[in-house]
Amino acid sequence: MSFYIPIGPQHPVHPEPLLMKFKVEGEQVIDVEINVSYTHRGIEKGFEYRDYMKGIFLAERICGICNAAHTLCYTQNIEQLLGKEIPPRAKYLRLIVEELSRIHSHLLWLGLAAHQIGFETLFMYVWRDREKVLDLLETITGNRVVTAYNTIGGVRRDITPEIEQKIRKSLDYLEERTKYFKKVVMEEPTVLVRTQNVGILKPREAIELFAVGPVLRASGIKHDIRADDPYIAHDEVPFNVVTYDTCDVYARILVRVDEILECINMVRYSLDHLPSGEYRIRMPVIVRPPPGESVSRVEAPRGELLHYVRSDGSDKPYRYKVRTPTLANIPSTARMLTSRGDYIVYIADIPIIFGSIDPCLCCTGRVMFIDIEKSKSWVWTYNELVRYSLKRFERHD
Amino acid sequence: MIEVLYKMIEMILFPGFAFIGVLSLLYEWIDRKFYARLQNRIGPLYAGPHGILQPLADFIKLLSKEDIIPEGADKFLFTLTPILFFAINLLLTLFLPICGTTGVISFTGDLIFFVALLTMISILVYTAGMASTNRFATIGAERAVLQLIGYEIPFMLSIVSVAISSRSLTIKNIVESQSSIWHILGPNFLAFIIFAITAQAELERIPFDIPEAEQEIVAGWLVEYSGKKLALFRLGKDVETLLLCGLGATLFLGGPLGPVVPGLEIVFYTLYFIVKSIIVLLVLTTLRALFARLRVDQMLVLSWKYLIPLSLISVLIVRVVF
Amino acid sequence: MPRPGYMVSEIYKNLLKKRATILYPFKERELVHLPKGFRGRIIFNRDKCIGCQMCFRVCPAQAIKIIEDEKGKRPIFFMYRCIYCGSCAEYCPVKAIELSDIFENIAFNKKDLLVR
Amino acid sequence: MNEEEIINILKEKFGDKIVECKIPMKRRVFVEVSKECYKDVVKFLLHDLDMKHVEAITGVDAKDHFEVIAHIGYGISVSVKVKISKDEPVIDSICDIARGVELYEREAYDLLGIVFKGNPNLKRFILPEDWPEGVYPLRKDYEAEHPKPLR
Numbered sequence: 006m007s008f009y010i011p012i013g014p015q016h017p018v019h020p021e022p023l024l025m026k027f028k029v030e031g032e033q034v035i036d037v038e039i040n041v042s043y044t045h046r047g048i049e050k051g052f053e054y055r056d057y058m059k060g061i062f063l064a065e066r067i068c069g070i071c072n073a074a075h076t077l078c079y080t081q082n083i084e085q086l087l088g089k090e091i092p093p094r095a096k097y098l099r100l101i102v103e104e105l106s107r108i109h110s111h112l113l114w115l116g117l118a119a120h121q122i123g124f125e126t127l128f129m130y131v132w133r134d135r136e137k138v139l140d141l142l143e144t145i146t147g148n149r150v151v152t153a154y155n156t157i158g159g160v161r162r163d164i165t166p167e168i169e170q171k172i173r174k175s176l177d178y179l180e181e182r183t184k185y186f187k188k189v190v191m192e193e194p195t196v197l198v199r200t201q202n203v204g205i206l207k208p209r210e211a212i213e214l215f216a217v218g219p220v221l222r223a224s225g226i227k228h229d230i231r232a233d234d235p236y237i238a239h240d241e242v243p244f245n246v247v248t249y250d251t252c253d254v255y256a257r258i259l260v261r262v263d264e265i266l267e268c269i270n271m272v273r274y275s276l277d278h279l280p281s282g283e284y285r286i287r288m289p290v291i292v293r294p295p296p297g298e299s300v301s302r303v304e305a306p307r308g309e310l311l312h313y314v315r316s317d318g319s320d321k322p323y324r325y326k327v328r329t330p331t332l333a334n335i336p337s338t339a340r341m342l343t344s345r346g347d348y349i350v351y352i353a354d355i356p357i358i359f360g361s362i363d364p365c366l367c368c369t370g371r372v373m374f375i376d377i378e379k380s381k382s383w384v385w386t387y388n389e390l391v392r393y394s395l396k397r398f399e400r401h402d
Numbered sequence: 403m404i405e406v407l408y409k410m411i412e413m414i415l416f417p418g419f420a421f422i423g424v425l426s427l428l429y430e431w432i433d434r435k436f437y438a439r440l441q442n443r444i445g446p447l448y449a450g451p452h453g454i455l456q457p458l459a460d461f462i463k464l465l466s467k468e469d470i471i472p473e474g475a476d477k478f479l480f481t482l483t484p485i486l487f488f489a490i491n492l493l494l495t496l497f498l499p500i501c502g503t504t505g506v507i508s509f510t511g512d513l514i515f516f517v518a519l520l521t522m523i524s525i526l527v528y529t530a531g532m533a534s535t536n537r538f539a540t541i542g543a544e545r546a547v548l549q550l551i552g553y554e555i556p557f558m559l560s561i562v563s564v565a566i567s568s569r570s571l572t573i574k575n576i577v578e579s580q581s582s583i584w585h586i587l588g589p590n591f592l593a594f595i596i597f598a599i600t601a602q603a604e605l606e607r608i609p610f611d612i613p614e615a616e617q618e619i620v621a622g623w624l625v626e627y628s629g630k631k632l633a634l635f636r637l638g639k640d641v642e643t644l645l646l647c648g649l650g651a652t653l654f655l656g657g658p659l660g661p662v663v664p665g666l667e668i669v670f671y672t673l674y675f676i677v678k679s680i681i682v683l684l685v686l687t688t689l690r691a692l693f694a695r696l697r698v699d700q701m702l703v704l705s706w707k708y709l710i711p712l713s714l715i716s717v718l719i720v721r722v723v724f
Numbered sequence: 725m726p727r728p729g730y731m732v733s734e735i736y737k738n739l740l741k742k743r744a745t746i747l748y749p750f751k752e753r754e755l756v757h758l759p760k761g762f763r764g765r766i767i768f769n770r771d772k773c774i775g776c777q778m779c780f781r782v783c784p785a786q787a788i789k790i791i792e793d794e795k796g797k798r799p800i801f802f803m804y805r806c807i808y809c810g811s812c813a814e815y816c817p818v819k820a821i822e823l824s825d826i827f828e829n830i831a832f833n834k835k836d837l838l839v840r
Numbered sequence: 841m842n843e844e845e846i847i848n849i850l851k852e853k854f855g856d857k858i859v860e861c862k863i864p865m866k867r868r869v870f871v872e873v874s875k876e877c878y879k880d881v882v883k884f885l886l887h888d889l890d891m892k893h894v895e896a897i898t899g900v901d902a903k904d905h906f907e908v909i910a911h912i913g914y915g916i917s918v919s920v921k922v923k924i925s926k927d928e929p930v931i932d933s934i935c936d937i938a939r940g941v942e943l944y945e946r947e948a949y950d951l952l953g954i955v956f957k958g959n960p961n962l963k964r965f966i967l968p969e970d971w972p973e974g975v976y977p978l979r980k981d982y983e984a985e986h987p988k989p990l991r
Binding site: 441443 | 728729731732735736738739741743744745747
Binding site for chain 1: 440441442443538608615691692700
């Protein structure tokens with residue numbers, strides 16, 4: 006007999022607003038249906054109300070973890086429209102902050118994956134060592150996660166020599182810890198047995214379902230935007246694309262851990278070869294790019310991120326499209342979660358398989374400013390919401 | 403008459419329920435504090451000095467919470483299971499020799515009765531899950547039974563190998579036979595390792611907390627319980643932890659035996675019992691901090707392919723040596 | 725060869741190490757990592773301000789309102805709406821706005837979150 | 841396989857159906873195609889030129905007509921643009937040749953109302969369930985209340 010389990014919007018391990026309905030027979034998962042429409046914030050419509058300079062801070066809030074990638078993609082998009090070229094030092098500074106936020110995002114994911122397979126100790130250690138990267142980001146950009154570092158025409162702050170010393174010291178500590186975590190993941194049998202040949206995605210399926218980022222590279226396909234379509238300073242800073250070919254959750258863990266080590270070397274290289282000169286070109290406050298359109302692509306920690314902008318000469322973008330990596334990985338997740346033939350998916354594997362694509366649902370959903378009162382199922386407009394909150398707030402003080 | 407009264411006091415007060423209740427809360431505090439220290443955290447801190455009253459605070463909080471019975475649930479079984487779960491655990495603690503070589507109750511062959519009731523507790527977990535007609539609870543209950551099949555045989559065999567080496571099935575004789583050397587130092591070391599692993603499975607802790615895997619099926623068979631019933635289940639689980647640590651100490655570390663000042667035997671025996679069972683508790687907590695959670699089928703493979711042959715070997719060794 | 729219990733030496737080493745958690749709200753407030761350029765609560769220097777309303781135009785969250793007082797136009801900042809991006813401090817021509825390192829911007833009363 | 845070669849191959853394969861193409865910067869190609877041969881161009885790019893990867897499908901409401909842009913390609917990104925009339929916004933879907941594109945088309949349908957003929961389940965994807973039918977937020981005529989700051 007089979008019945009449905011909802012791994013719903015409220016779930017202890019996935020604070021992500023999505024509903025996965027699983028058709029289950031005993032312990033085996035037969036079918037899955039993914040529904041993503043819980044927090045749609047209307048960001049694409051939001052862009053059309055903001056001029057270009059204010060759009061940076063909206064782009065930054067698309068995703069809480071990988072916001073350095075979003076601001077980088079946004080500012081690069083506008084610079085392509087304007088046809089302006091940013092100074093080489095700004096390119097290297099952008100690369101440093103992008104790679105540091107990739108380290109932070111991968112370490113966060115590694116801890117979460119350990120938590121999903123029940124390995125609490127590794128979760129605690131990984132998240133303790135992640136504090137080092139967050140302190141670095143806070144020293145450079147002024148805020149732990151929401152970096153607000155890139156702006157149109159360059160970056161907003163410079164790296165002074167003593168910040169550079171701090172970076173190097175923390176990176177040595179991080180490298181040694183990441184190597185230790187990698188050994189733990191490869192040696193600990195309970196981790197191996199929970200992640201090997203779980204959530205299989207064959208290379209042919211990965212290409213066909215347009216998987217992106219570490220999910221694609223864990224299935225043996227050598228594709229990375231930083232190598233194929235190098236932006237900012239990626240053509241000068243050497244790095245090798247990490248691929249594993251066992252196509253399962255174990256490979257995804259190893260891809261992400263190796264990428265952390267790659268990022269550390271990239272940051273060290275760019276610190277050694279940091280060109281001098283100013284880090285920002287003078288831009289007017291209200292930017293009016295000529296009419297036209299442009300596509301900019303960045304390798305976000307979760308995969309390949311695409312921004313498309315069309316401007317009509319005014320100070321607000323005419324249309325701004327954001328395609329986030331998690332949206333691209335959802336079809337392949339559905340494929341990984343259904344058992345076919347001898348490949349069986351158990352209920353116990355659901356959190357780690359879905360977690361292995363490093364889902365960031367807040368990137369994927371974008372809805373209007375309308376608050377749906379689920380219980381009474383009537384629609385409030387934004388003003389009613391404002392009036393309601395004002396009323397309640399007055400009663401409070 | 404005085405005899406009955408004396409037995410009543412023993413059962414209620416000293417080595418009985420009140421003492422066990424306090425001790426089990428203390429054990430939960432030690433377990434959480436040590437587990438946190440292993441992970442470089444602090445653990446409970448604000449309730450009482452160093453958070454020692456935290457388990458008591460949780461218990462009282464649960465008592466004050468609302469007690470919901472889902473309408474589809476089988477009411478009688480739903481309310482009976484927590485009470486039975488807690489009662490059996492308390493009853494079993496009376497067998498442990500705390501302030502002397504014999505517990506409050508002891509008769510020849512009480513080890514078999516002890517182990518039979520232990521299996522009874524796992525059956526109760528199944529009825530608890532089935533009584534609450536929640537999807538997650540049914541899956542949790544199924545997993546509990548699957549896990550029971552996995553760890554029950556090695557658990558029994560490790561106890562049997564101790565019984566063989568002390569040539570008796572009563573706890574009193576087992577304790578006395580260890581006055582010269584503890585079982586753990588002799589050929590029973592392998593049996594102790596198997597006992598520790600299967601005790602971890604019986605208590606449903608990290609490598610084997612599959613029936614209530616918080617990440618997969620929310621809270622497994624405990625999902626529908628709240629208020630007083632959940633409080634009883636939690637306290638029952640604490641008492642069960644104390645029970646198994648005490649059993650481990652009695653079978654392998656010689657229970658309350660040790661050099662004693664003639665006048666104050668009871669005090670020394672109790673101290674030895676507490677110290678030895680805390681050692682077993684720390685071993686279980688280290689196990690909890692070392693591993694990731696297994697899947698049910700992997701757990702069965704582990705026990706049928708590795709634990710059972712190992713326990714058979716240990717019984718063989720003990721049979722040859724003694 | 726996978727070795728069960730690989731992390732034994734690590735977890736016991738941690739037993740002796742100093743704990744990683746900071747008892748932030750009550751005891752160890754000074755251990756919180758606050759670097760020099762931290763973007764926290766806004767500090768506004770009234771006499772430097774020339775009333776050019778540049779901060780009003782640049783603020784992405786519209787958290788600044790221009791009011792009249794005896795010396796002329798001047799901004800007031802609503803900290804409960806501010807997103808701490810630092811644009812106002814950056815674009816202010818006379819550097820009258822500066823972001824301090826106070827990050828506890830919570831209050832029972834909306835009035836306390838108004839930076840004059 | 842740089843940008844000029846792609847344009848030359850496309851030009852001589854599809855001839856006058858290619859309305860206009862330009863190279864705004866390195867590794868970017870913008871091609872505008874007529875409505876009939878949209879599917880053939882995408883099929884040609886995906887299989888014959890071995891680009892294998894459709895990154896995204898963007899819907900744009902350009903005042904008097906709709907536009908659908910398919911961004912294709914791993915290294916070099918080719919954007920194939922098609923104009924559709926506003927009163928009859930139907931275009932044949934490329935789901936059968938590129939299975940992973942189903943969610944992008946559902947999103948464009950959900951927010952702009954462009955119907956993709958041939959998409960297996962073209963239903964609501966992103967907007968909440970009780971969102972009124974026929975109201976498409978990303979269209980230019982849809983006026984959302986601009987958020988007024990709390991005072």
